[in-house]
Amino acid sequence: MSEFEIDADHKTPREVNQILKQSAKKNNKIVIKNPNAMHYIAAGLTEPVELTIDGSAGYFAGTMIHGARIHINGNAGWFPADNMTEGEVLIEGSAGDGVGQGIYGGTVVVKKDVGSRTGEIMKNGTIIVGGNSGFMSGLFMMGGRIIVLGNISDDAGESIIRGVIYVLGDIKSLGKNAKVEDIDQEDKKELEELLTTYGFTLDRDEYHNFKKIVPRSKRPFYGKESEEG
Amino acid sequence: MCGIAGVVFKDRKLHPVGDALTKMLNALQHRGPDSAGFAIYGGLGLEKNEYLLNIEIKERPGLLDSVKKTVGSTTPIKKEEIIPSVENYIIYRCKIGLNSFSELKPLIMDIDKIDDVIVLNGSHSFEMIKDVGLVKDIAARYDTPSKRGTHGIGHTRFSTESIVDRYHAHPFQSYIIPDITVVHNGQITNYWKIRDPLERKGHIFETTNDTECIVHYMANKLSEGYSLEEALEQSVKDMDGPFSYIVGTPEGVGIAKDQLGLRPGVLAENKEVFAIASEEVALREVMDTSEIDQISPGEVRAYTI
Numbered sequence: 001m002s003e004f005e006i007d008a009d010h011k012t013p014r015e016v017n018q019i020l021k022q023s024a025k026k027n028n029k030i031v032i033k034n035p036n037a038m039h040y041i042a043a044g045l046t047e048p049v050e051l052t053i054d055g056s057a058g059y060f061a062g063t064m065i066h067g068a069r070i071h072i073n074g075n076a077g078w079f080p081a082d083n084m085t086e087g088e089v090l091i092e093g094s095a096g097d098g099v100g101q102g103i104y105g106g107t108v109v110v111k112k113d114v115g116s117r118t119g120e121i122m123k124n125g126t127i128i129v130g131g132n133s134g135f136m137s138g139l140f141m142m143g144g145r146i147i148v149l150g151n152i153s154d155d156a157g158e159s160i161i162r163g164v165i166y167v168l169g170d171i172k173s174l175g176k177n178a179k180v181e182d183i184d185q186e187d188k189k190e191l192e193e194l195l196t197t198y199g200f201t202l203d204r205d206e207y208h209n210f211k212k213i214v215p216r217s218k219r220p221f222y223g224k225e226s227e228e229g
Numbered sequence: 230m231c232g233i234a235g236v237v238f239k240d241r242k243l244h245p246v247g248d249a250l251t252k253m254l255n256a257l258q259h260r261g262p263d264s265a266g267f268a269i270y271g272g273l274g275l276e277k278n279e280y281l282l283n284i285e286i287k288e289r290p291g292l293l294d295s296v297k298k299t300v301g302s303t304t305p306i307k308k309e310e311i312i313p314s315v316e317n318y319i320i321y322r323c324k325i326g327l328n329s330f331s332e333l334k335p336l337i338m339d340i341d342k343i344d345d346v347i348v349l350n351g352s353h354s355f356e357m358i359k360d361v362g363l364v365k366d367i368a369a370r371y372d373t374p375s376k377r378g379t380h381g382i383g384h385t386r387f388s389t390e391s392i393v394d395r396y397h398a399h400p401f402q403s404y405i406i407p408d409i410t411v412v413h414n415g416q417i418t419n420y421w422k423i424r425d426p427l428e429r430k431g432h433i434f435e436t437t438n439d440t441e442c443i444v445h446y447m448a449n450k451l452s453e454g455y456s457l458e459e460a461l462e463q464s465v466k467d468m469d470g471p472f473s474y475i476v477g478t479p480e481g482v483g484i485a486k487d488q489l490g491l492r493p494g495v496l497a498e499n500k501e502v503f504a505i506a507s508e509e510v511a512l513r514e515v516m517d518t519s520e521i522d523q524i525s526p527g528e529v530r531a532y533t534i
Contacts, residue, residue, distance in 0.1 A: 037510035115523040116490040
């Protein structure tokens with residue numbers, strides 16, 4: 001496996017991304033040193049490389065990636081993995097608002113707390129939050145799954161249309177069109193497999209405590225339920 | 230877009246606050262290139278009832294003398310300095326003594342009557358530096374990194390609703406109470422609803438900039454006995470729109486964020502330093518930490534020394 005290192009110090013995001021995309025064609029593993037919370041790192045990266053960002057990333061880290069596996073050894077700003085279609089973004093620290101906004105696929109994992117509107121308008125894919133998730137998590141969610149191991153703040157699942165939000169901690173309040181259901185054995189099995197894969201170790205009993213936020217209706221604003229295919 | 234920053238050194242001793250804020254704002258330069266500004270508290274060392282005026286004067290024969298004459302008709306000028314700026318303007322700084330704080334605003338209004346002259350601010354316990362252009366250029370022009378203090382706030386501006394000039398650069402100051410400043414990222418959409426009752430109480434607005442509205446609102450609340458944190462909490466309920474703003478007072482700094490969380494704000498704190506900013510990249514200039522708090526929608530945080 002060939003490795004390549006990029007020193008982001010004194011470079012612009014455009015310069016870093018140009019070097020990254022060139023080097024991703026010839027290398028399997030790339031490390032970005034001194035990212036210093038730079039915005040837009042790995043934007044539009046479509047090579048299936050293993051990328052380590054050795055520090056914190058700024059806004060839109062890994063936006064629109066397809067197939068890359070990105071490991072951020074720090075925090076991320078707003079909108080990490082925005083509109084990702086395939087791949088993995090793993091954040092060791094905390095993250096800002098809009099984690100996994102609009103993703104079509106892939107997995108986003110944040111080990112600590114995240115800001116507001118986690119997974120807004122996501123269509124598919126998986127978001128795992130090791131800590132708490134803020135205001136309006138799952139806003140207009142249209143598919144996929146969000147797993148929050150801490151608490152979820154006000155208006156959880158606001159206007160959710162499809163998809164599911166699993167919450168281990170407290171749900172401060174539900175948004176419009178959101179309701180809470182009990183989880184079943186299949187949910188528990190799915191959660192255990194997924195969380196174990198990403199290094200979250202829960203006692204088997206703890207899986208009973210997950211709540212599941214799902215849509216009340218697929219047609220909350222207009223039209224008829226029967227028209228939904 | 231705008232970038233905002235604030236820093237407090239908790240031991241109340243003098244630290245290179247100017248250098249810290251310069252680095253923080255430079256890291257936020259991408260959020261706004263139009264103008265930048267600083268309010269650096271605690272390092273001026275003025276005697277009781279002494280004030281420092283920052284006056285923008287167009288370079289025109291006799292104009293500086295007119296300003297000195299107007300100031301001198303109220304009080305003797307104790308110390309003065311001229312800082313060349315851009316676009317044929319100078320900044321005239323002078324130290325004066327007054328009988329009380331209540332004389333400051335009337336004096337400023339008298340000076341403002343002179344054509345091509347505007348008082349950028351008058352302060353007792355903080356140094357205001359604000360100008361058009363980039364952070365690094367302004368910091369070099371005013372030797373900002375050499376300024377020491379206990380705490381301060383700063384701003385880099387991407388203008389939206391009002392013009393780009395020195396006066397509209399942040400921080401904005403109110404004279405309802407001494408030495409309160411605000412830097413702001415966002416828009417106050419119920420501006421007139423906030424402004425109207427303040428004007429009916431007699432408070433004077435110089436611009437239609439919403440940041441000026443915030444600083445008068447905050448000053449009014451503090452004058453009514455609210456603590457900084459209480460005033461910030463009430464402001465989040467009263468203000469509409471997307472915003473995060475930082476308030477500076479002689480006692481500390483605080484941040485408020487709108488209830489929908491539409492503008493950013495992050496915080497880091499250790500035993501020595503309390504720091505707030507638009508983005509983590511600014512916090513990392515003053516603190517070596519990976520523990521960053523996201524300010525939640527509707528949340529306020531303050532630190533007073």
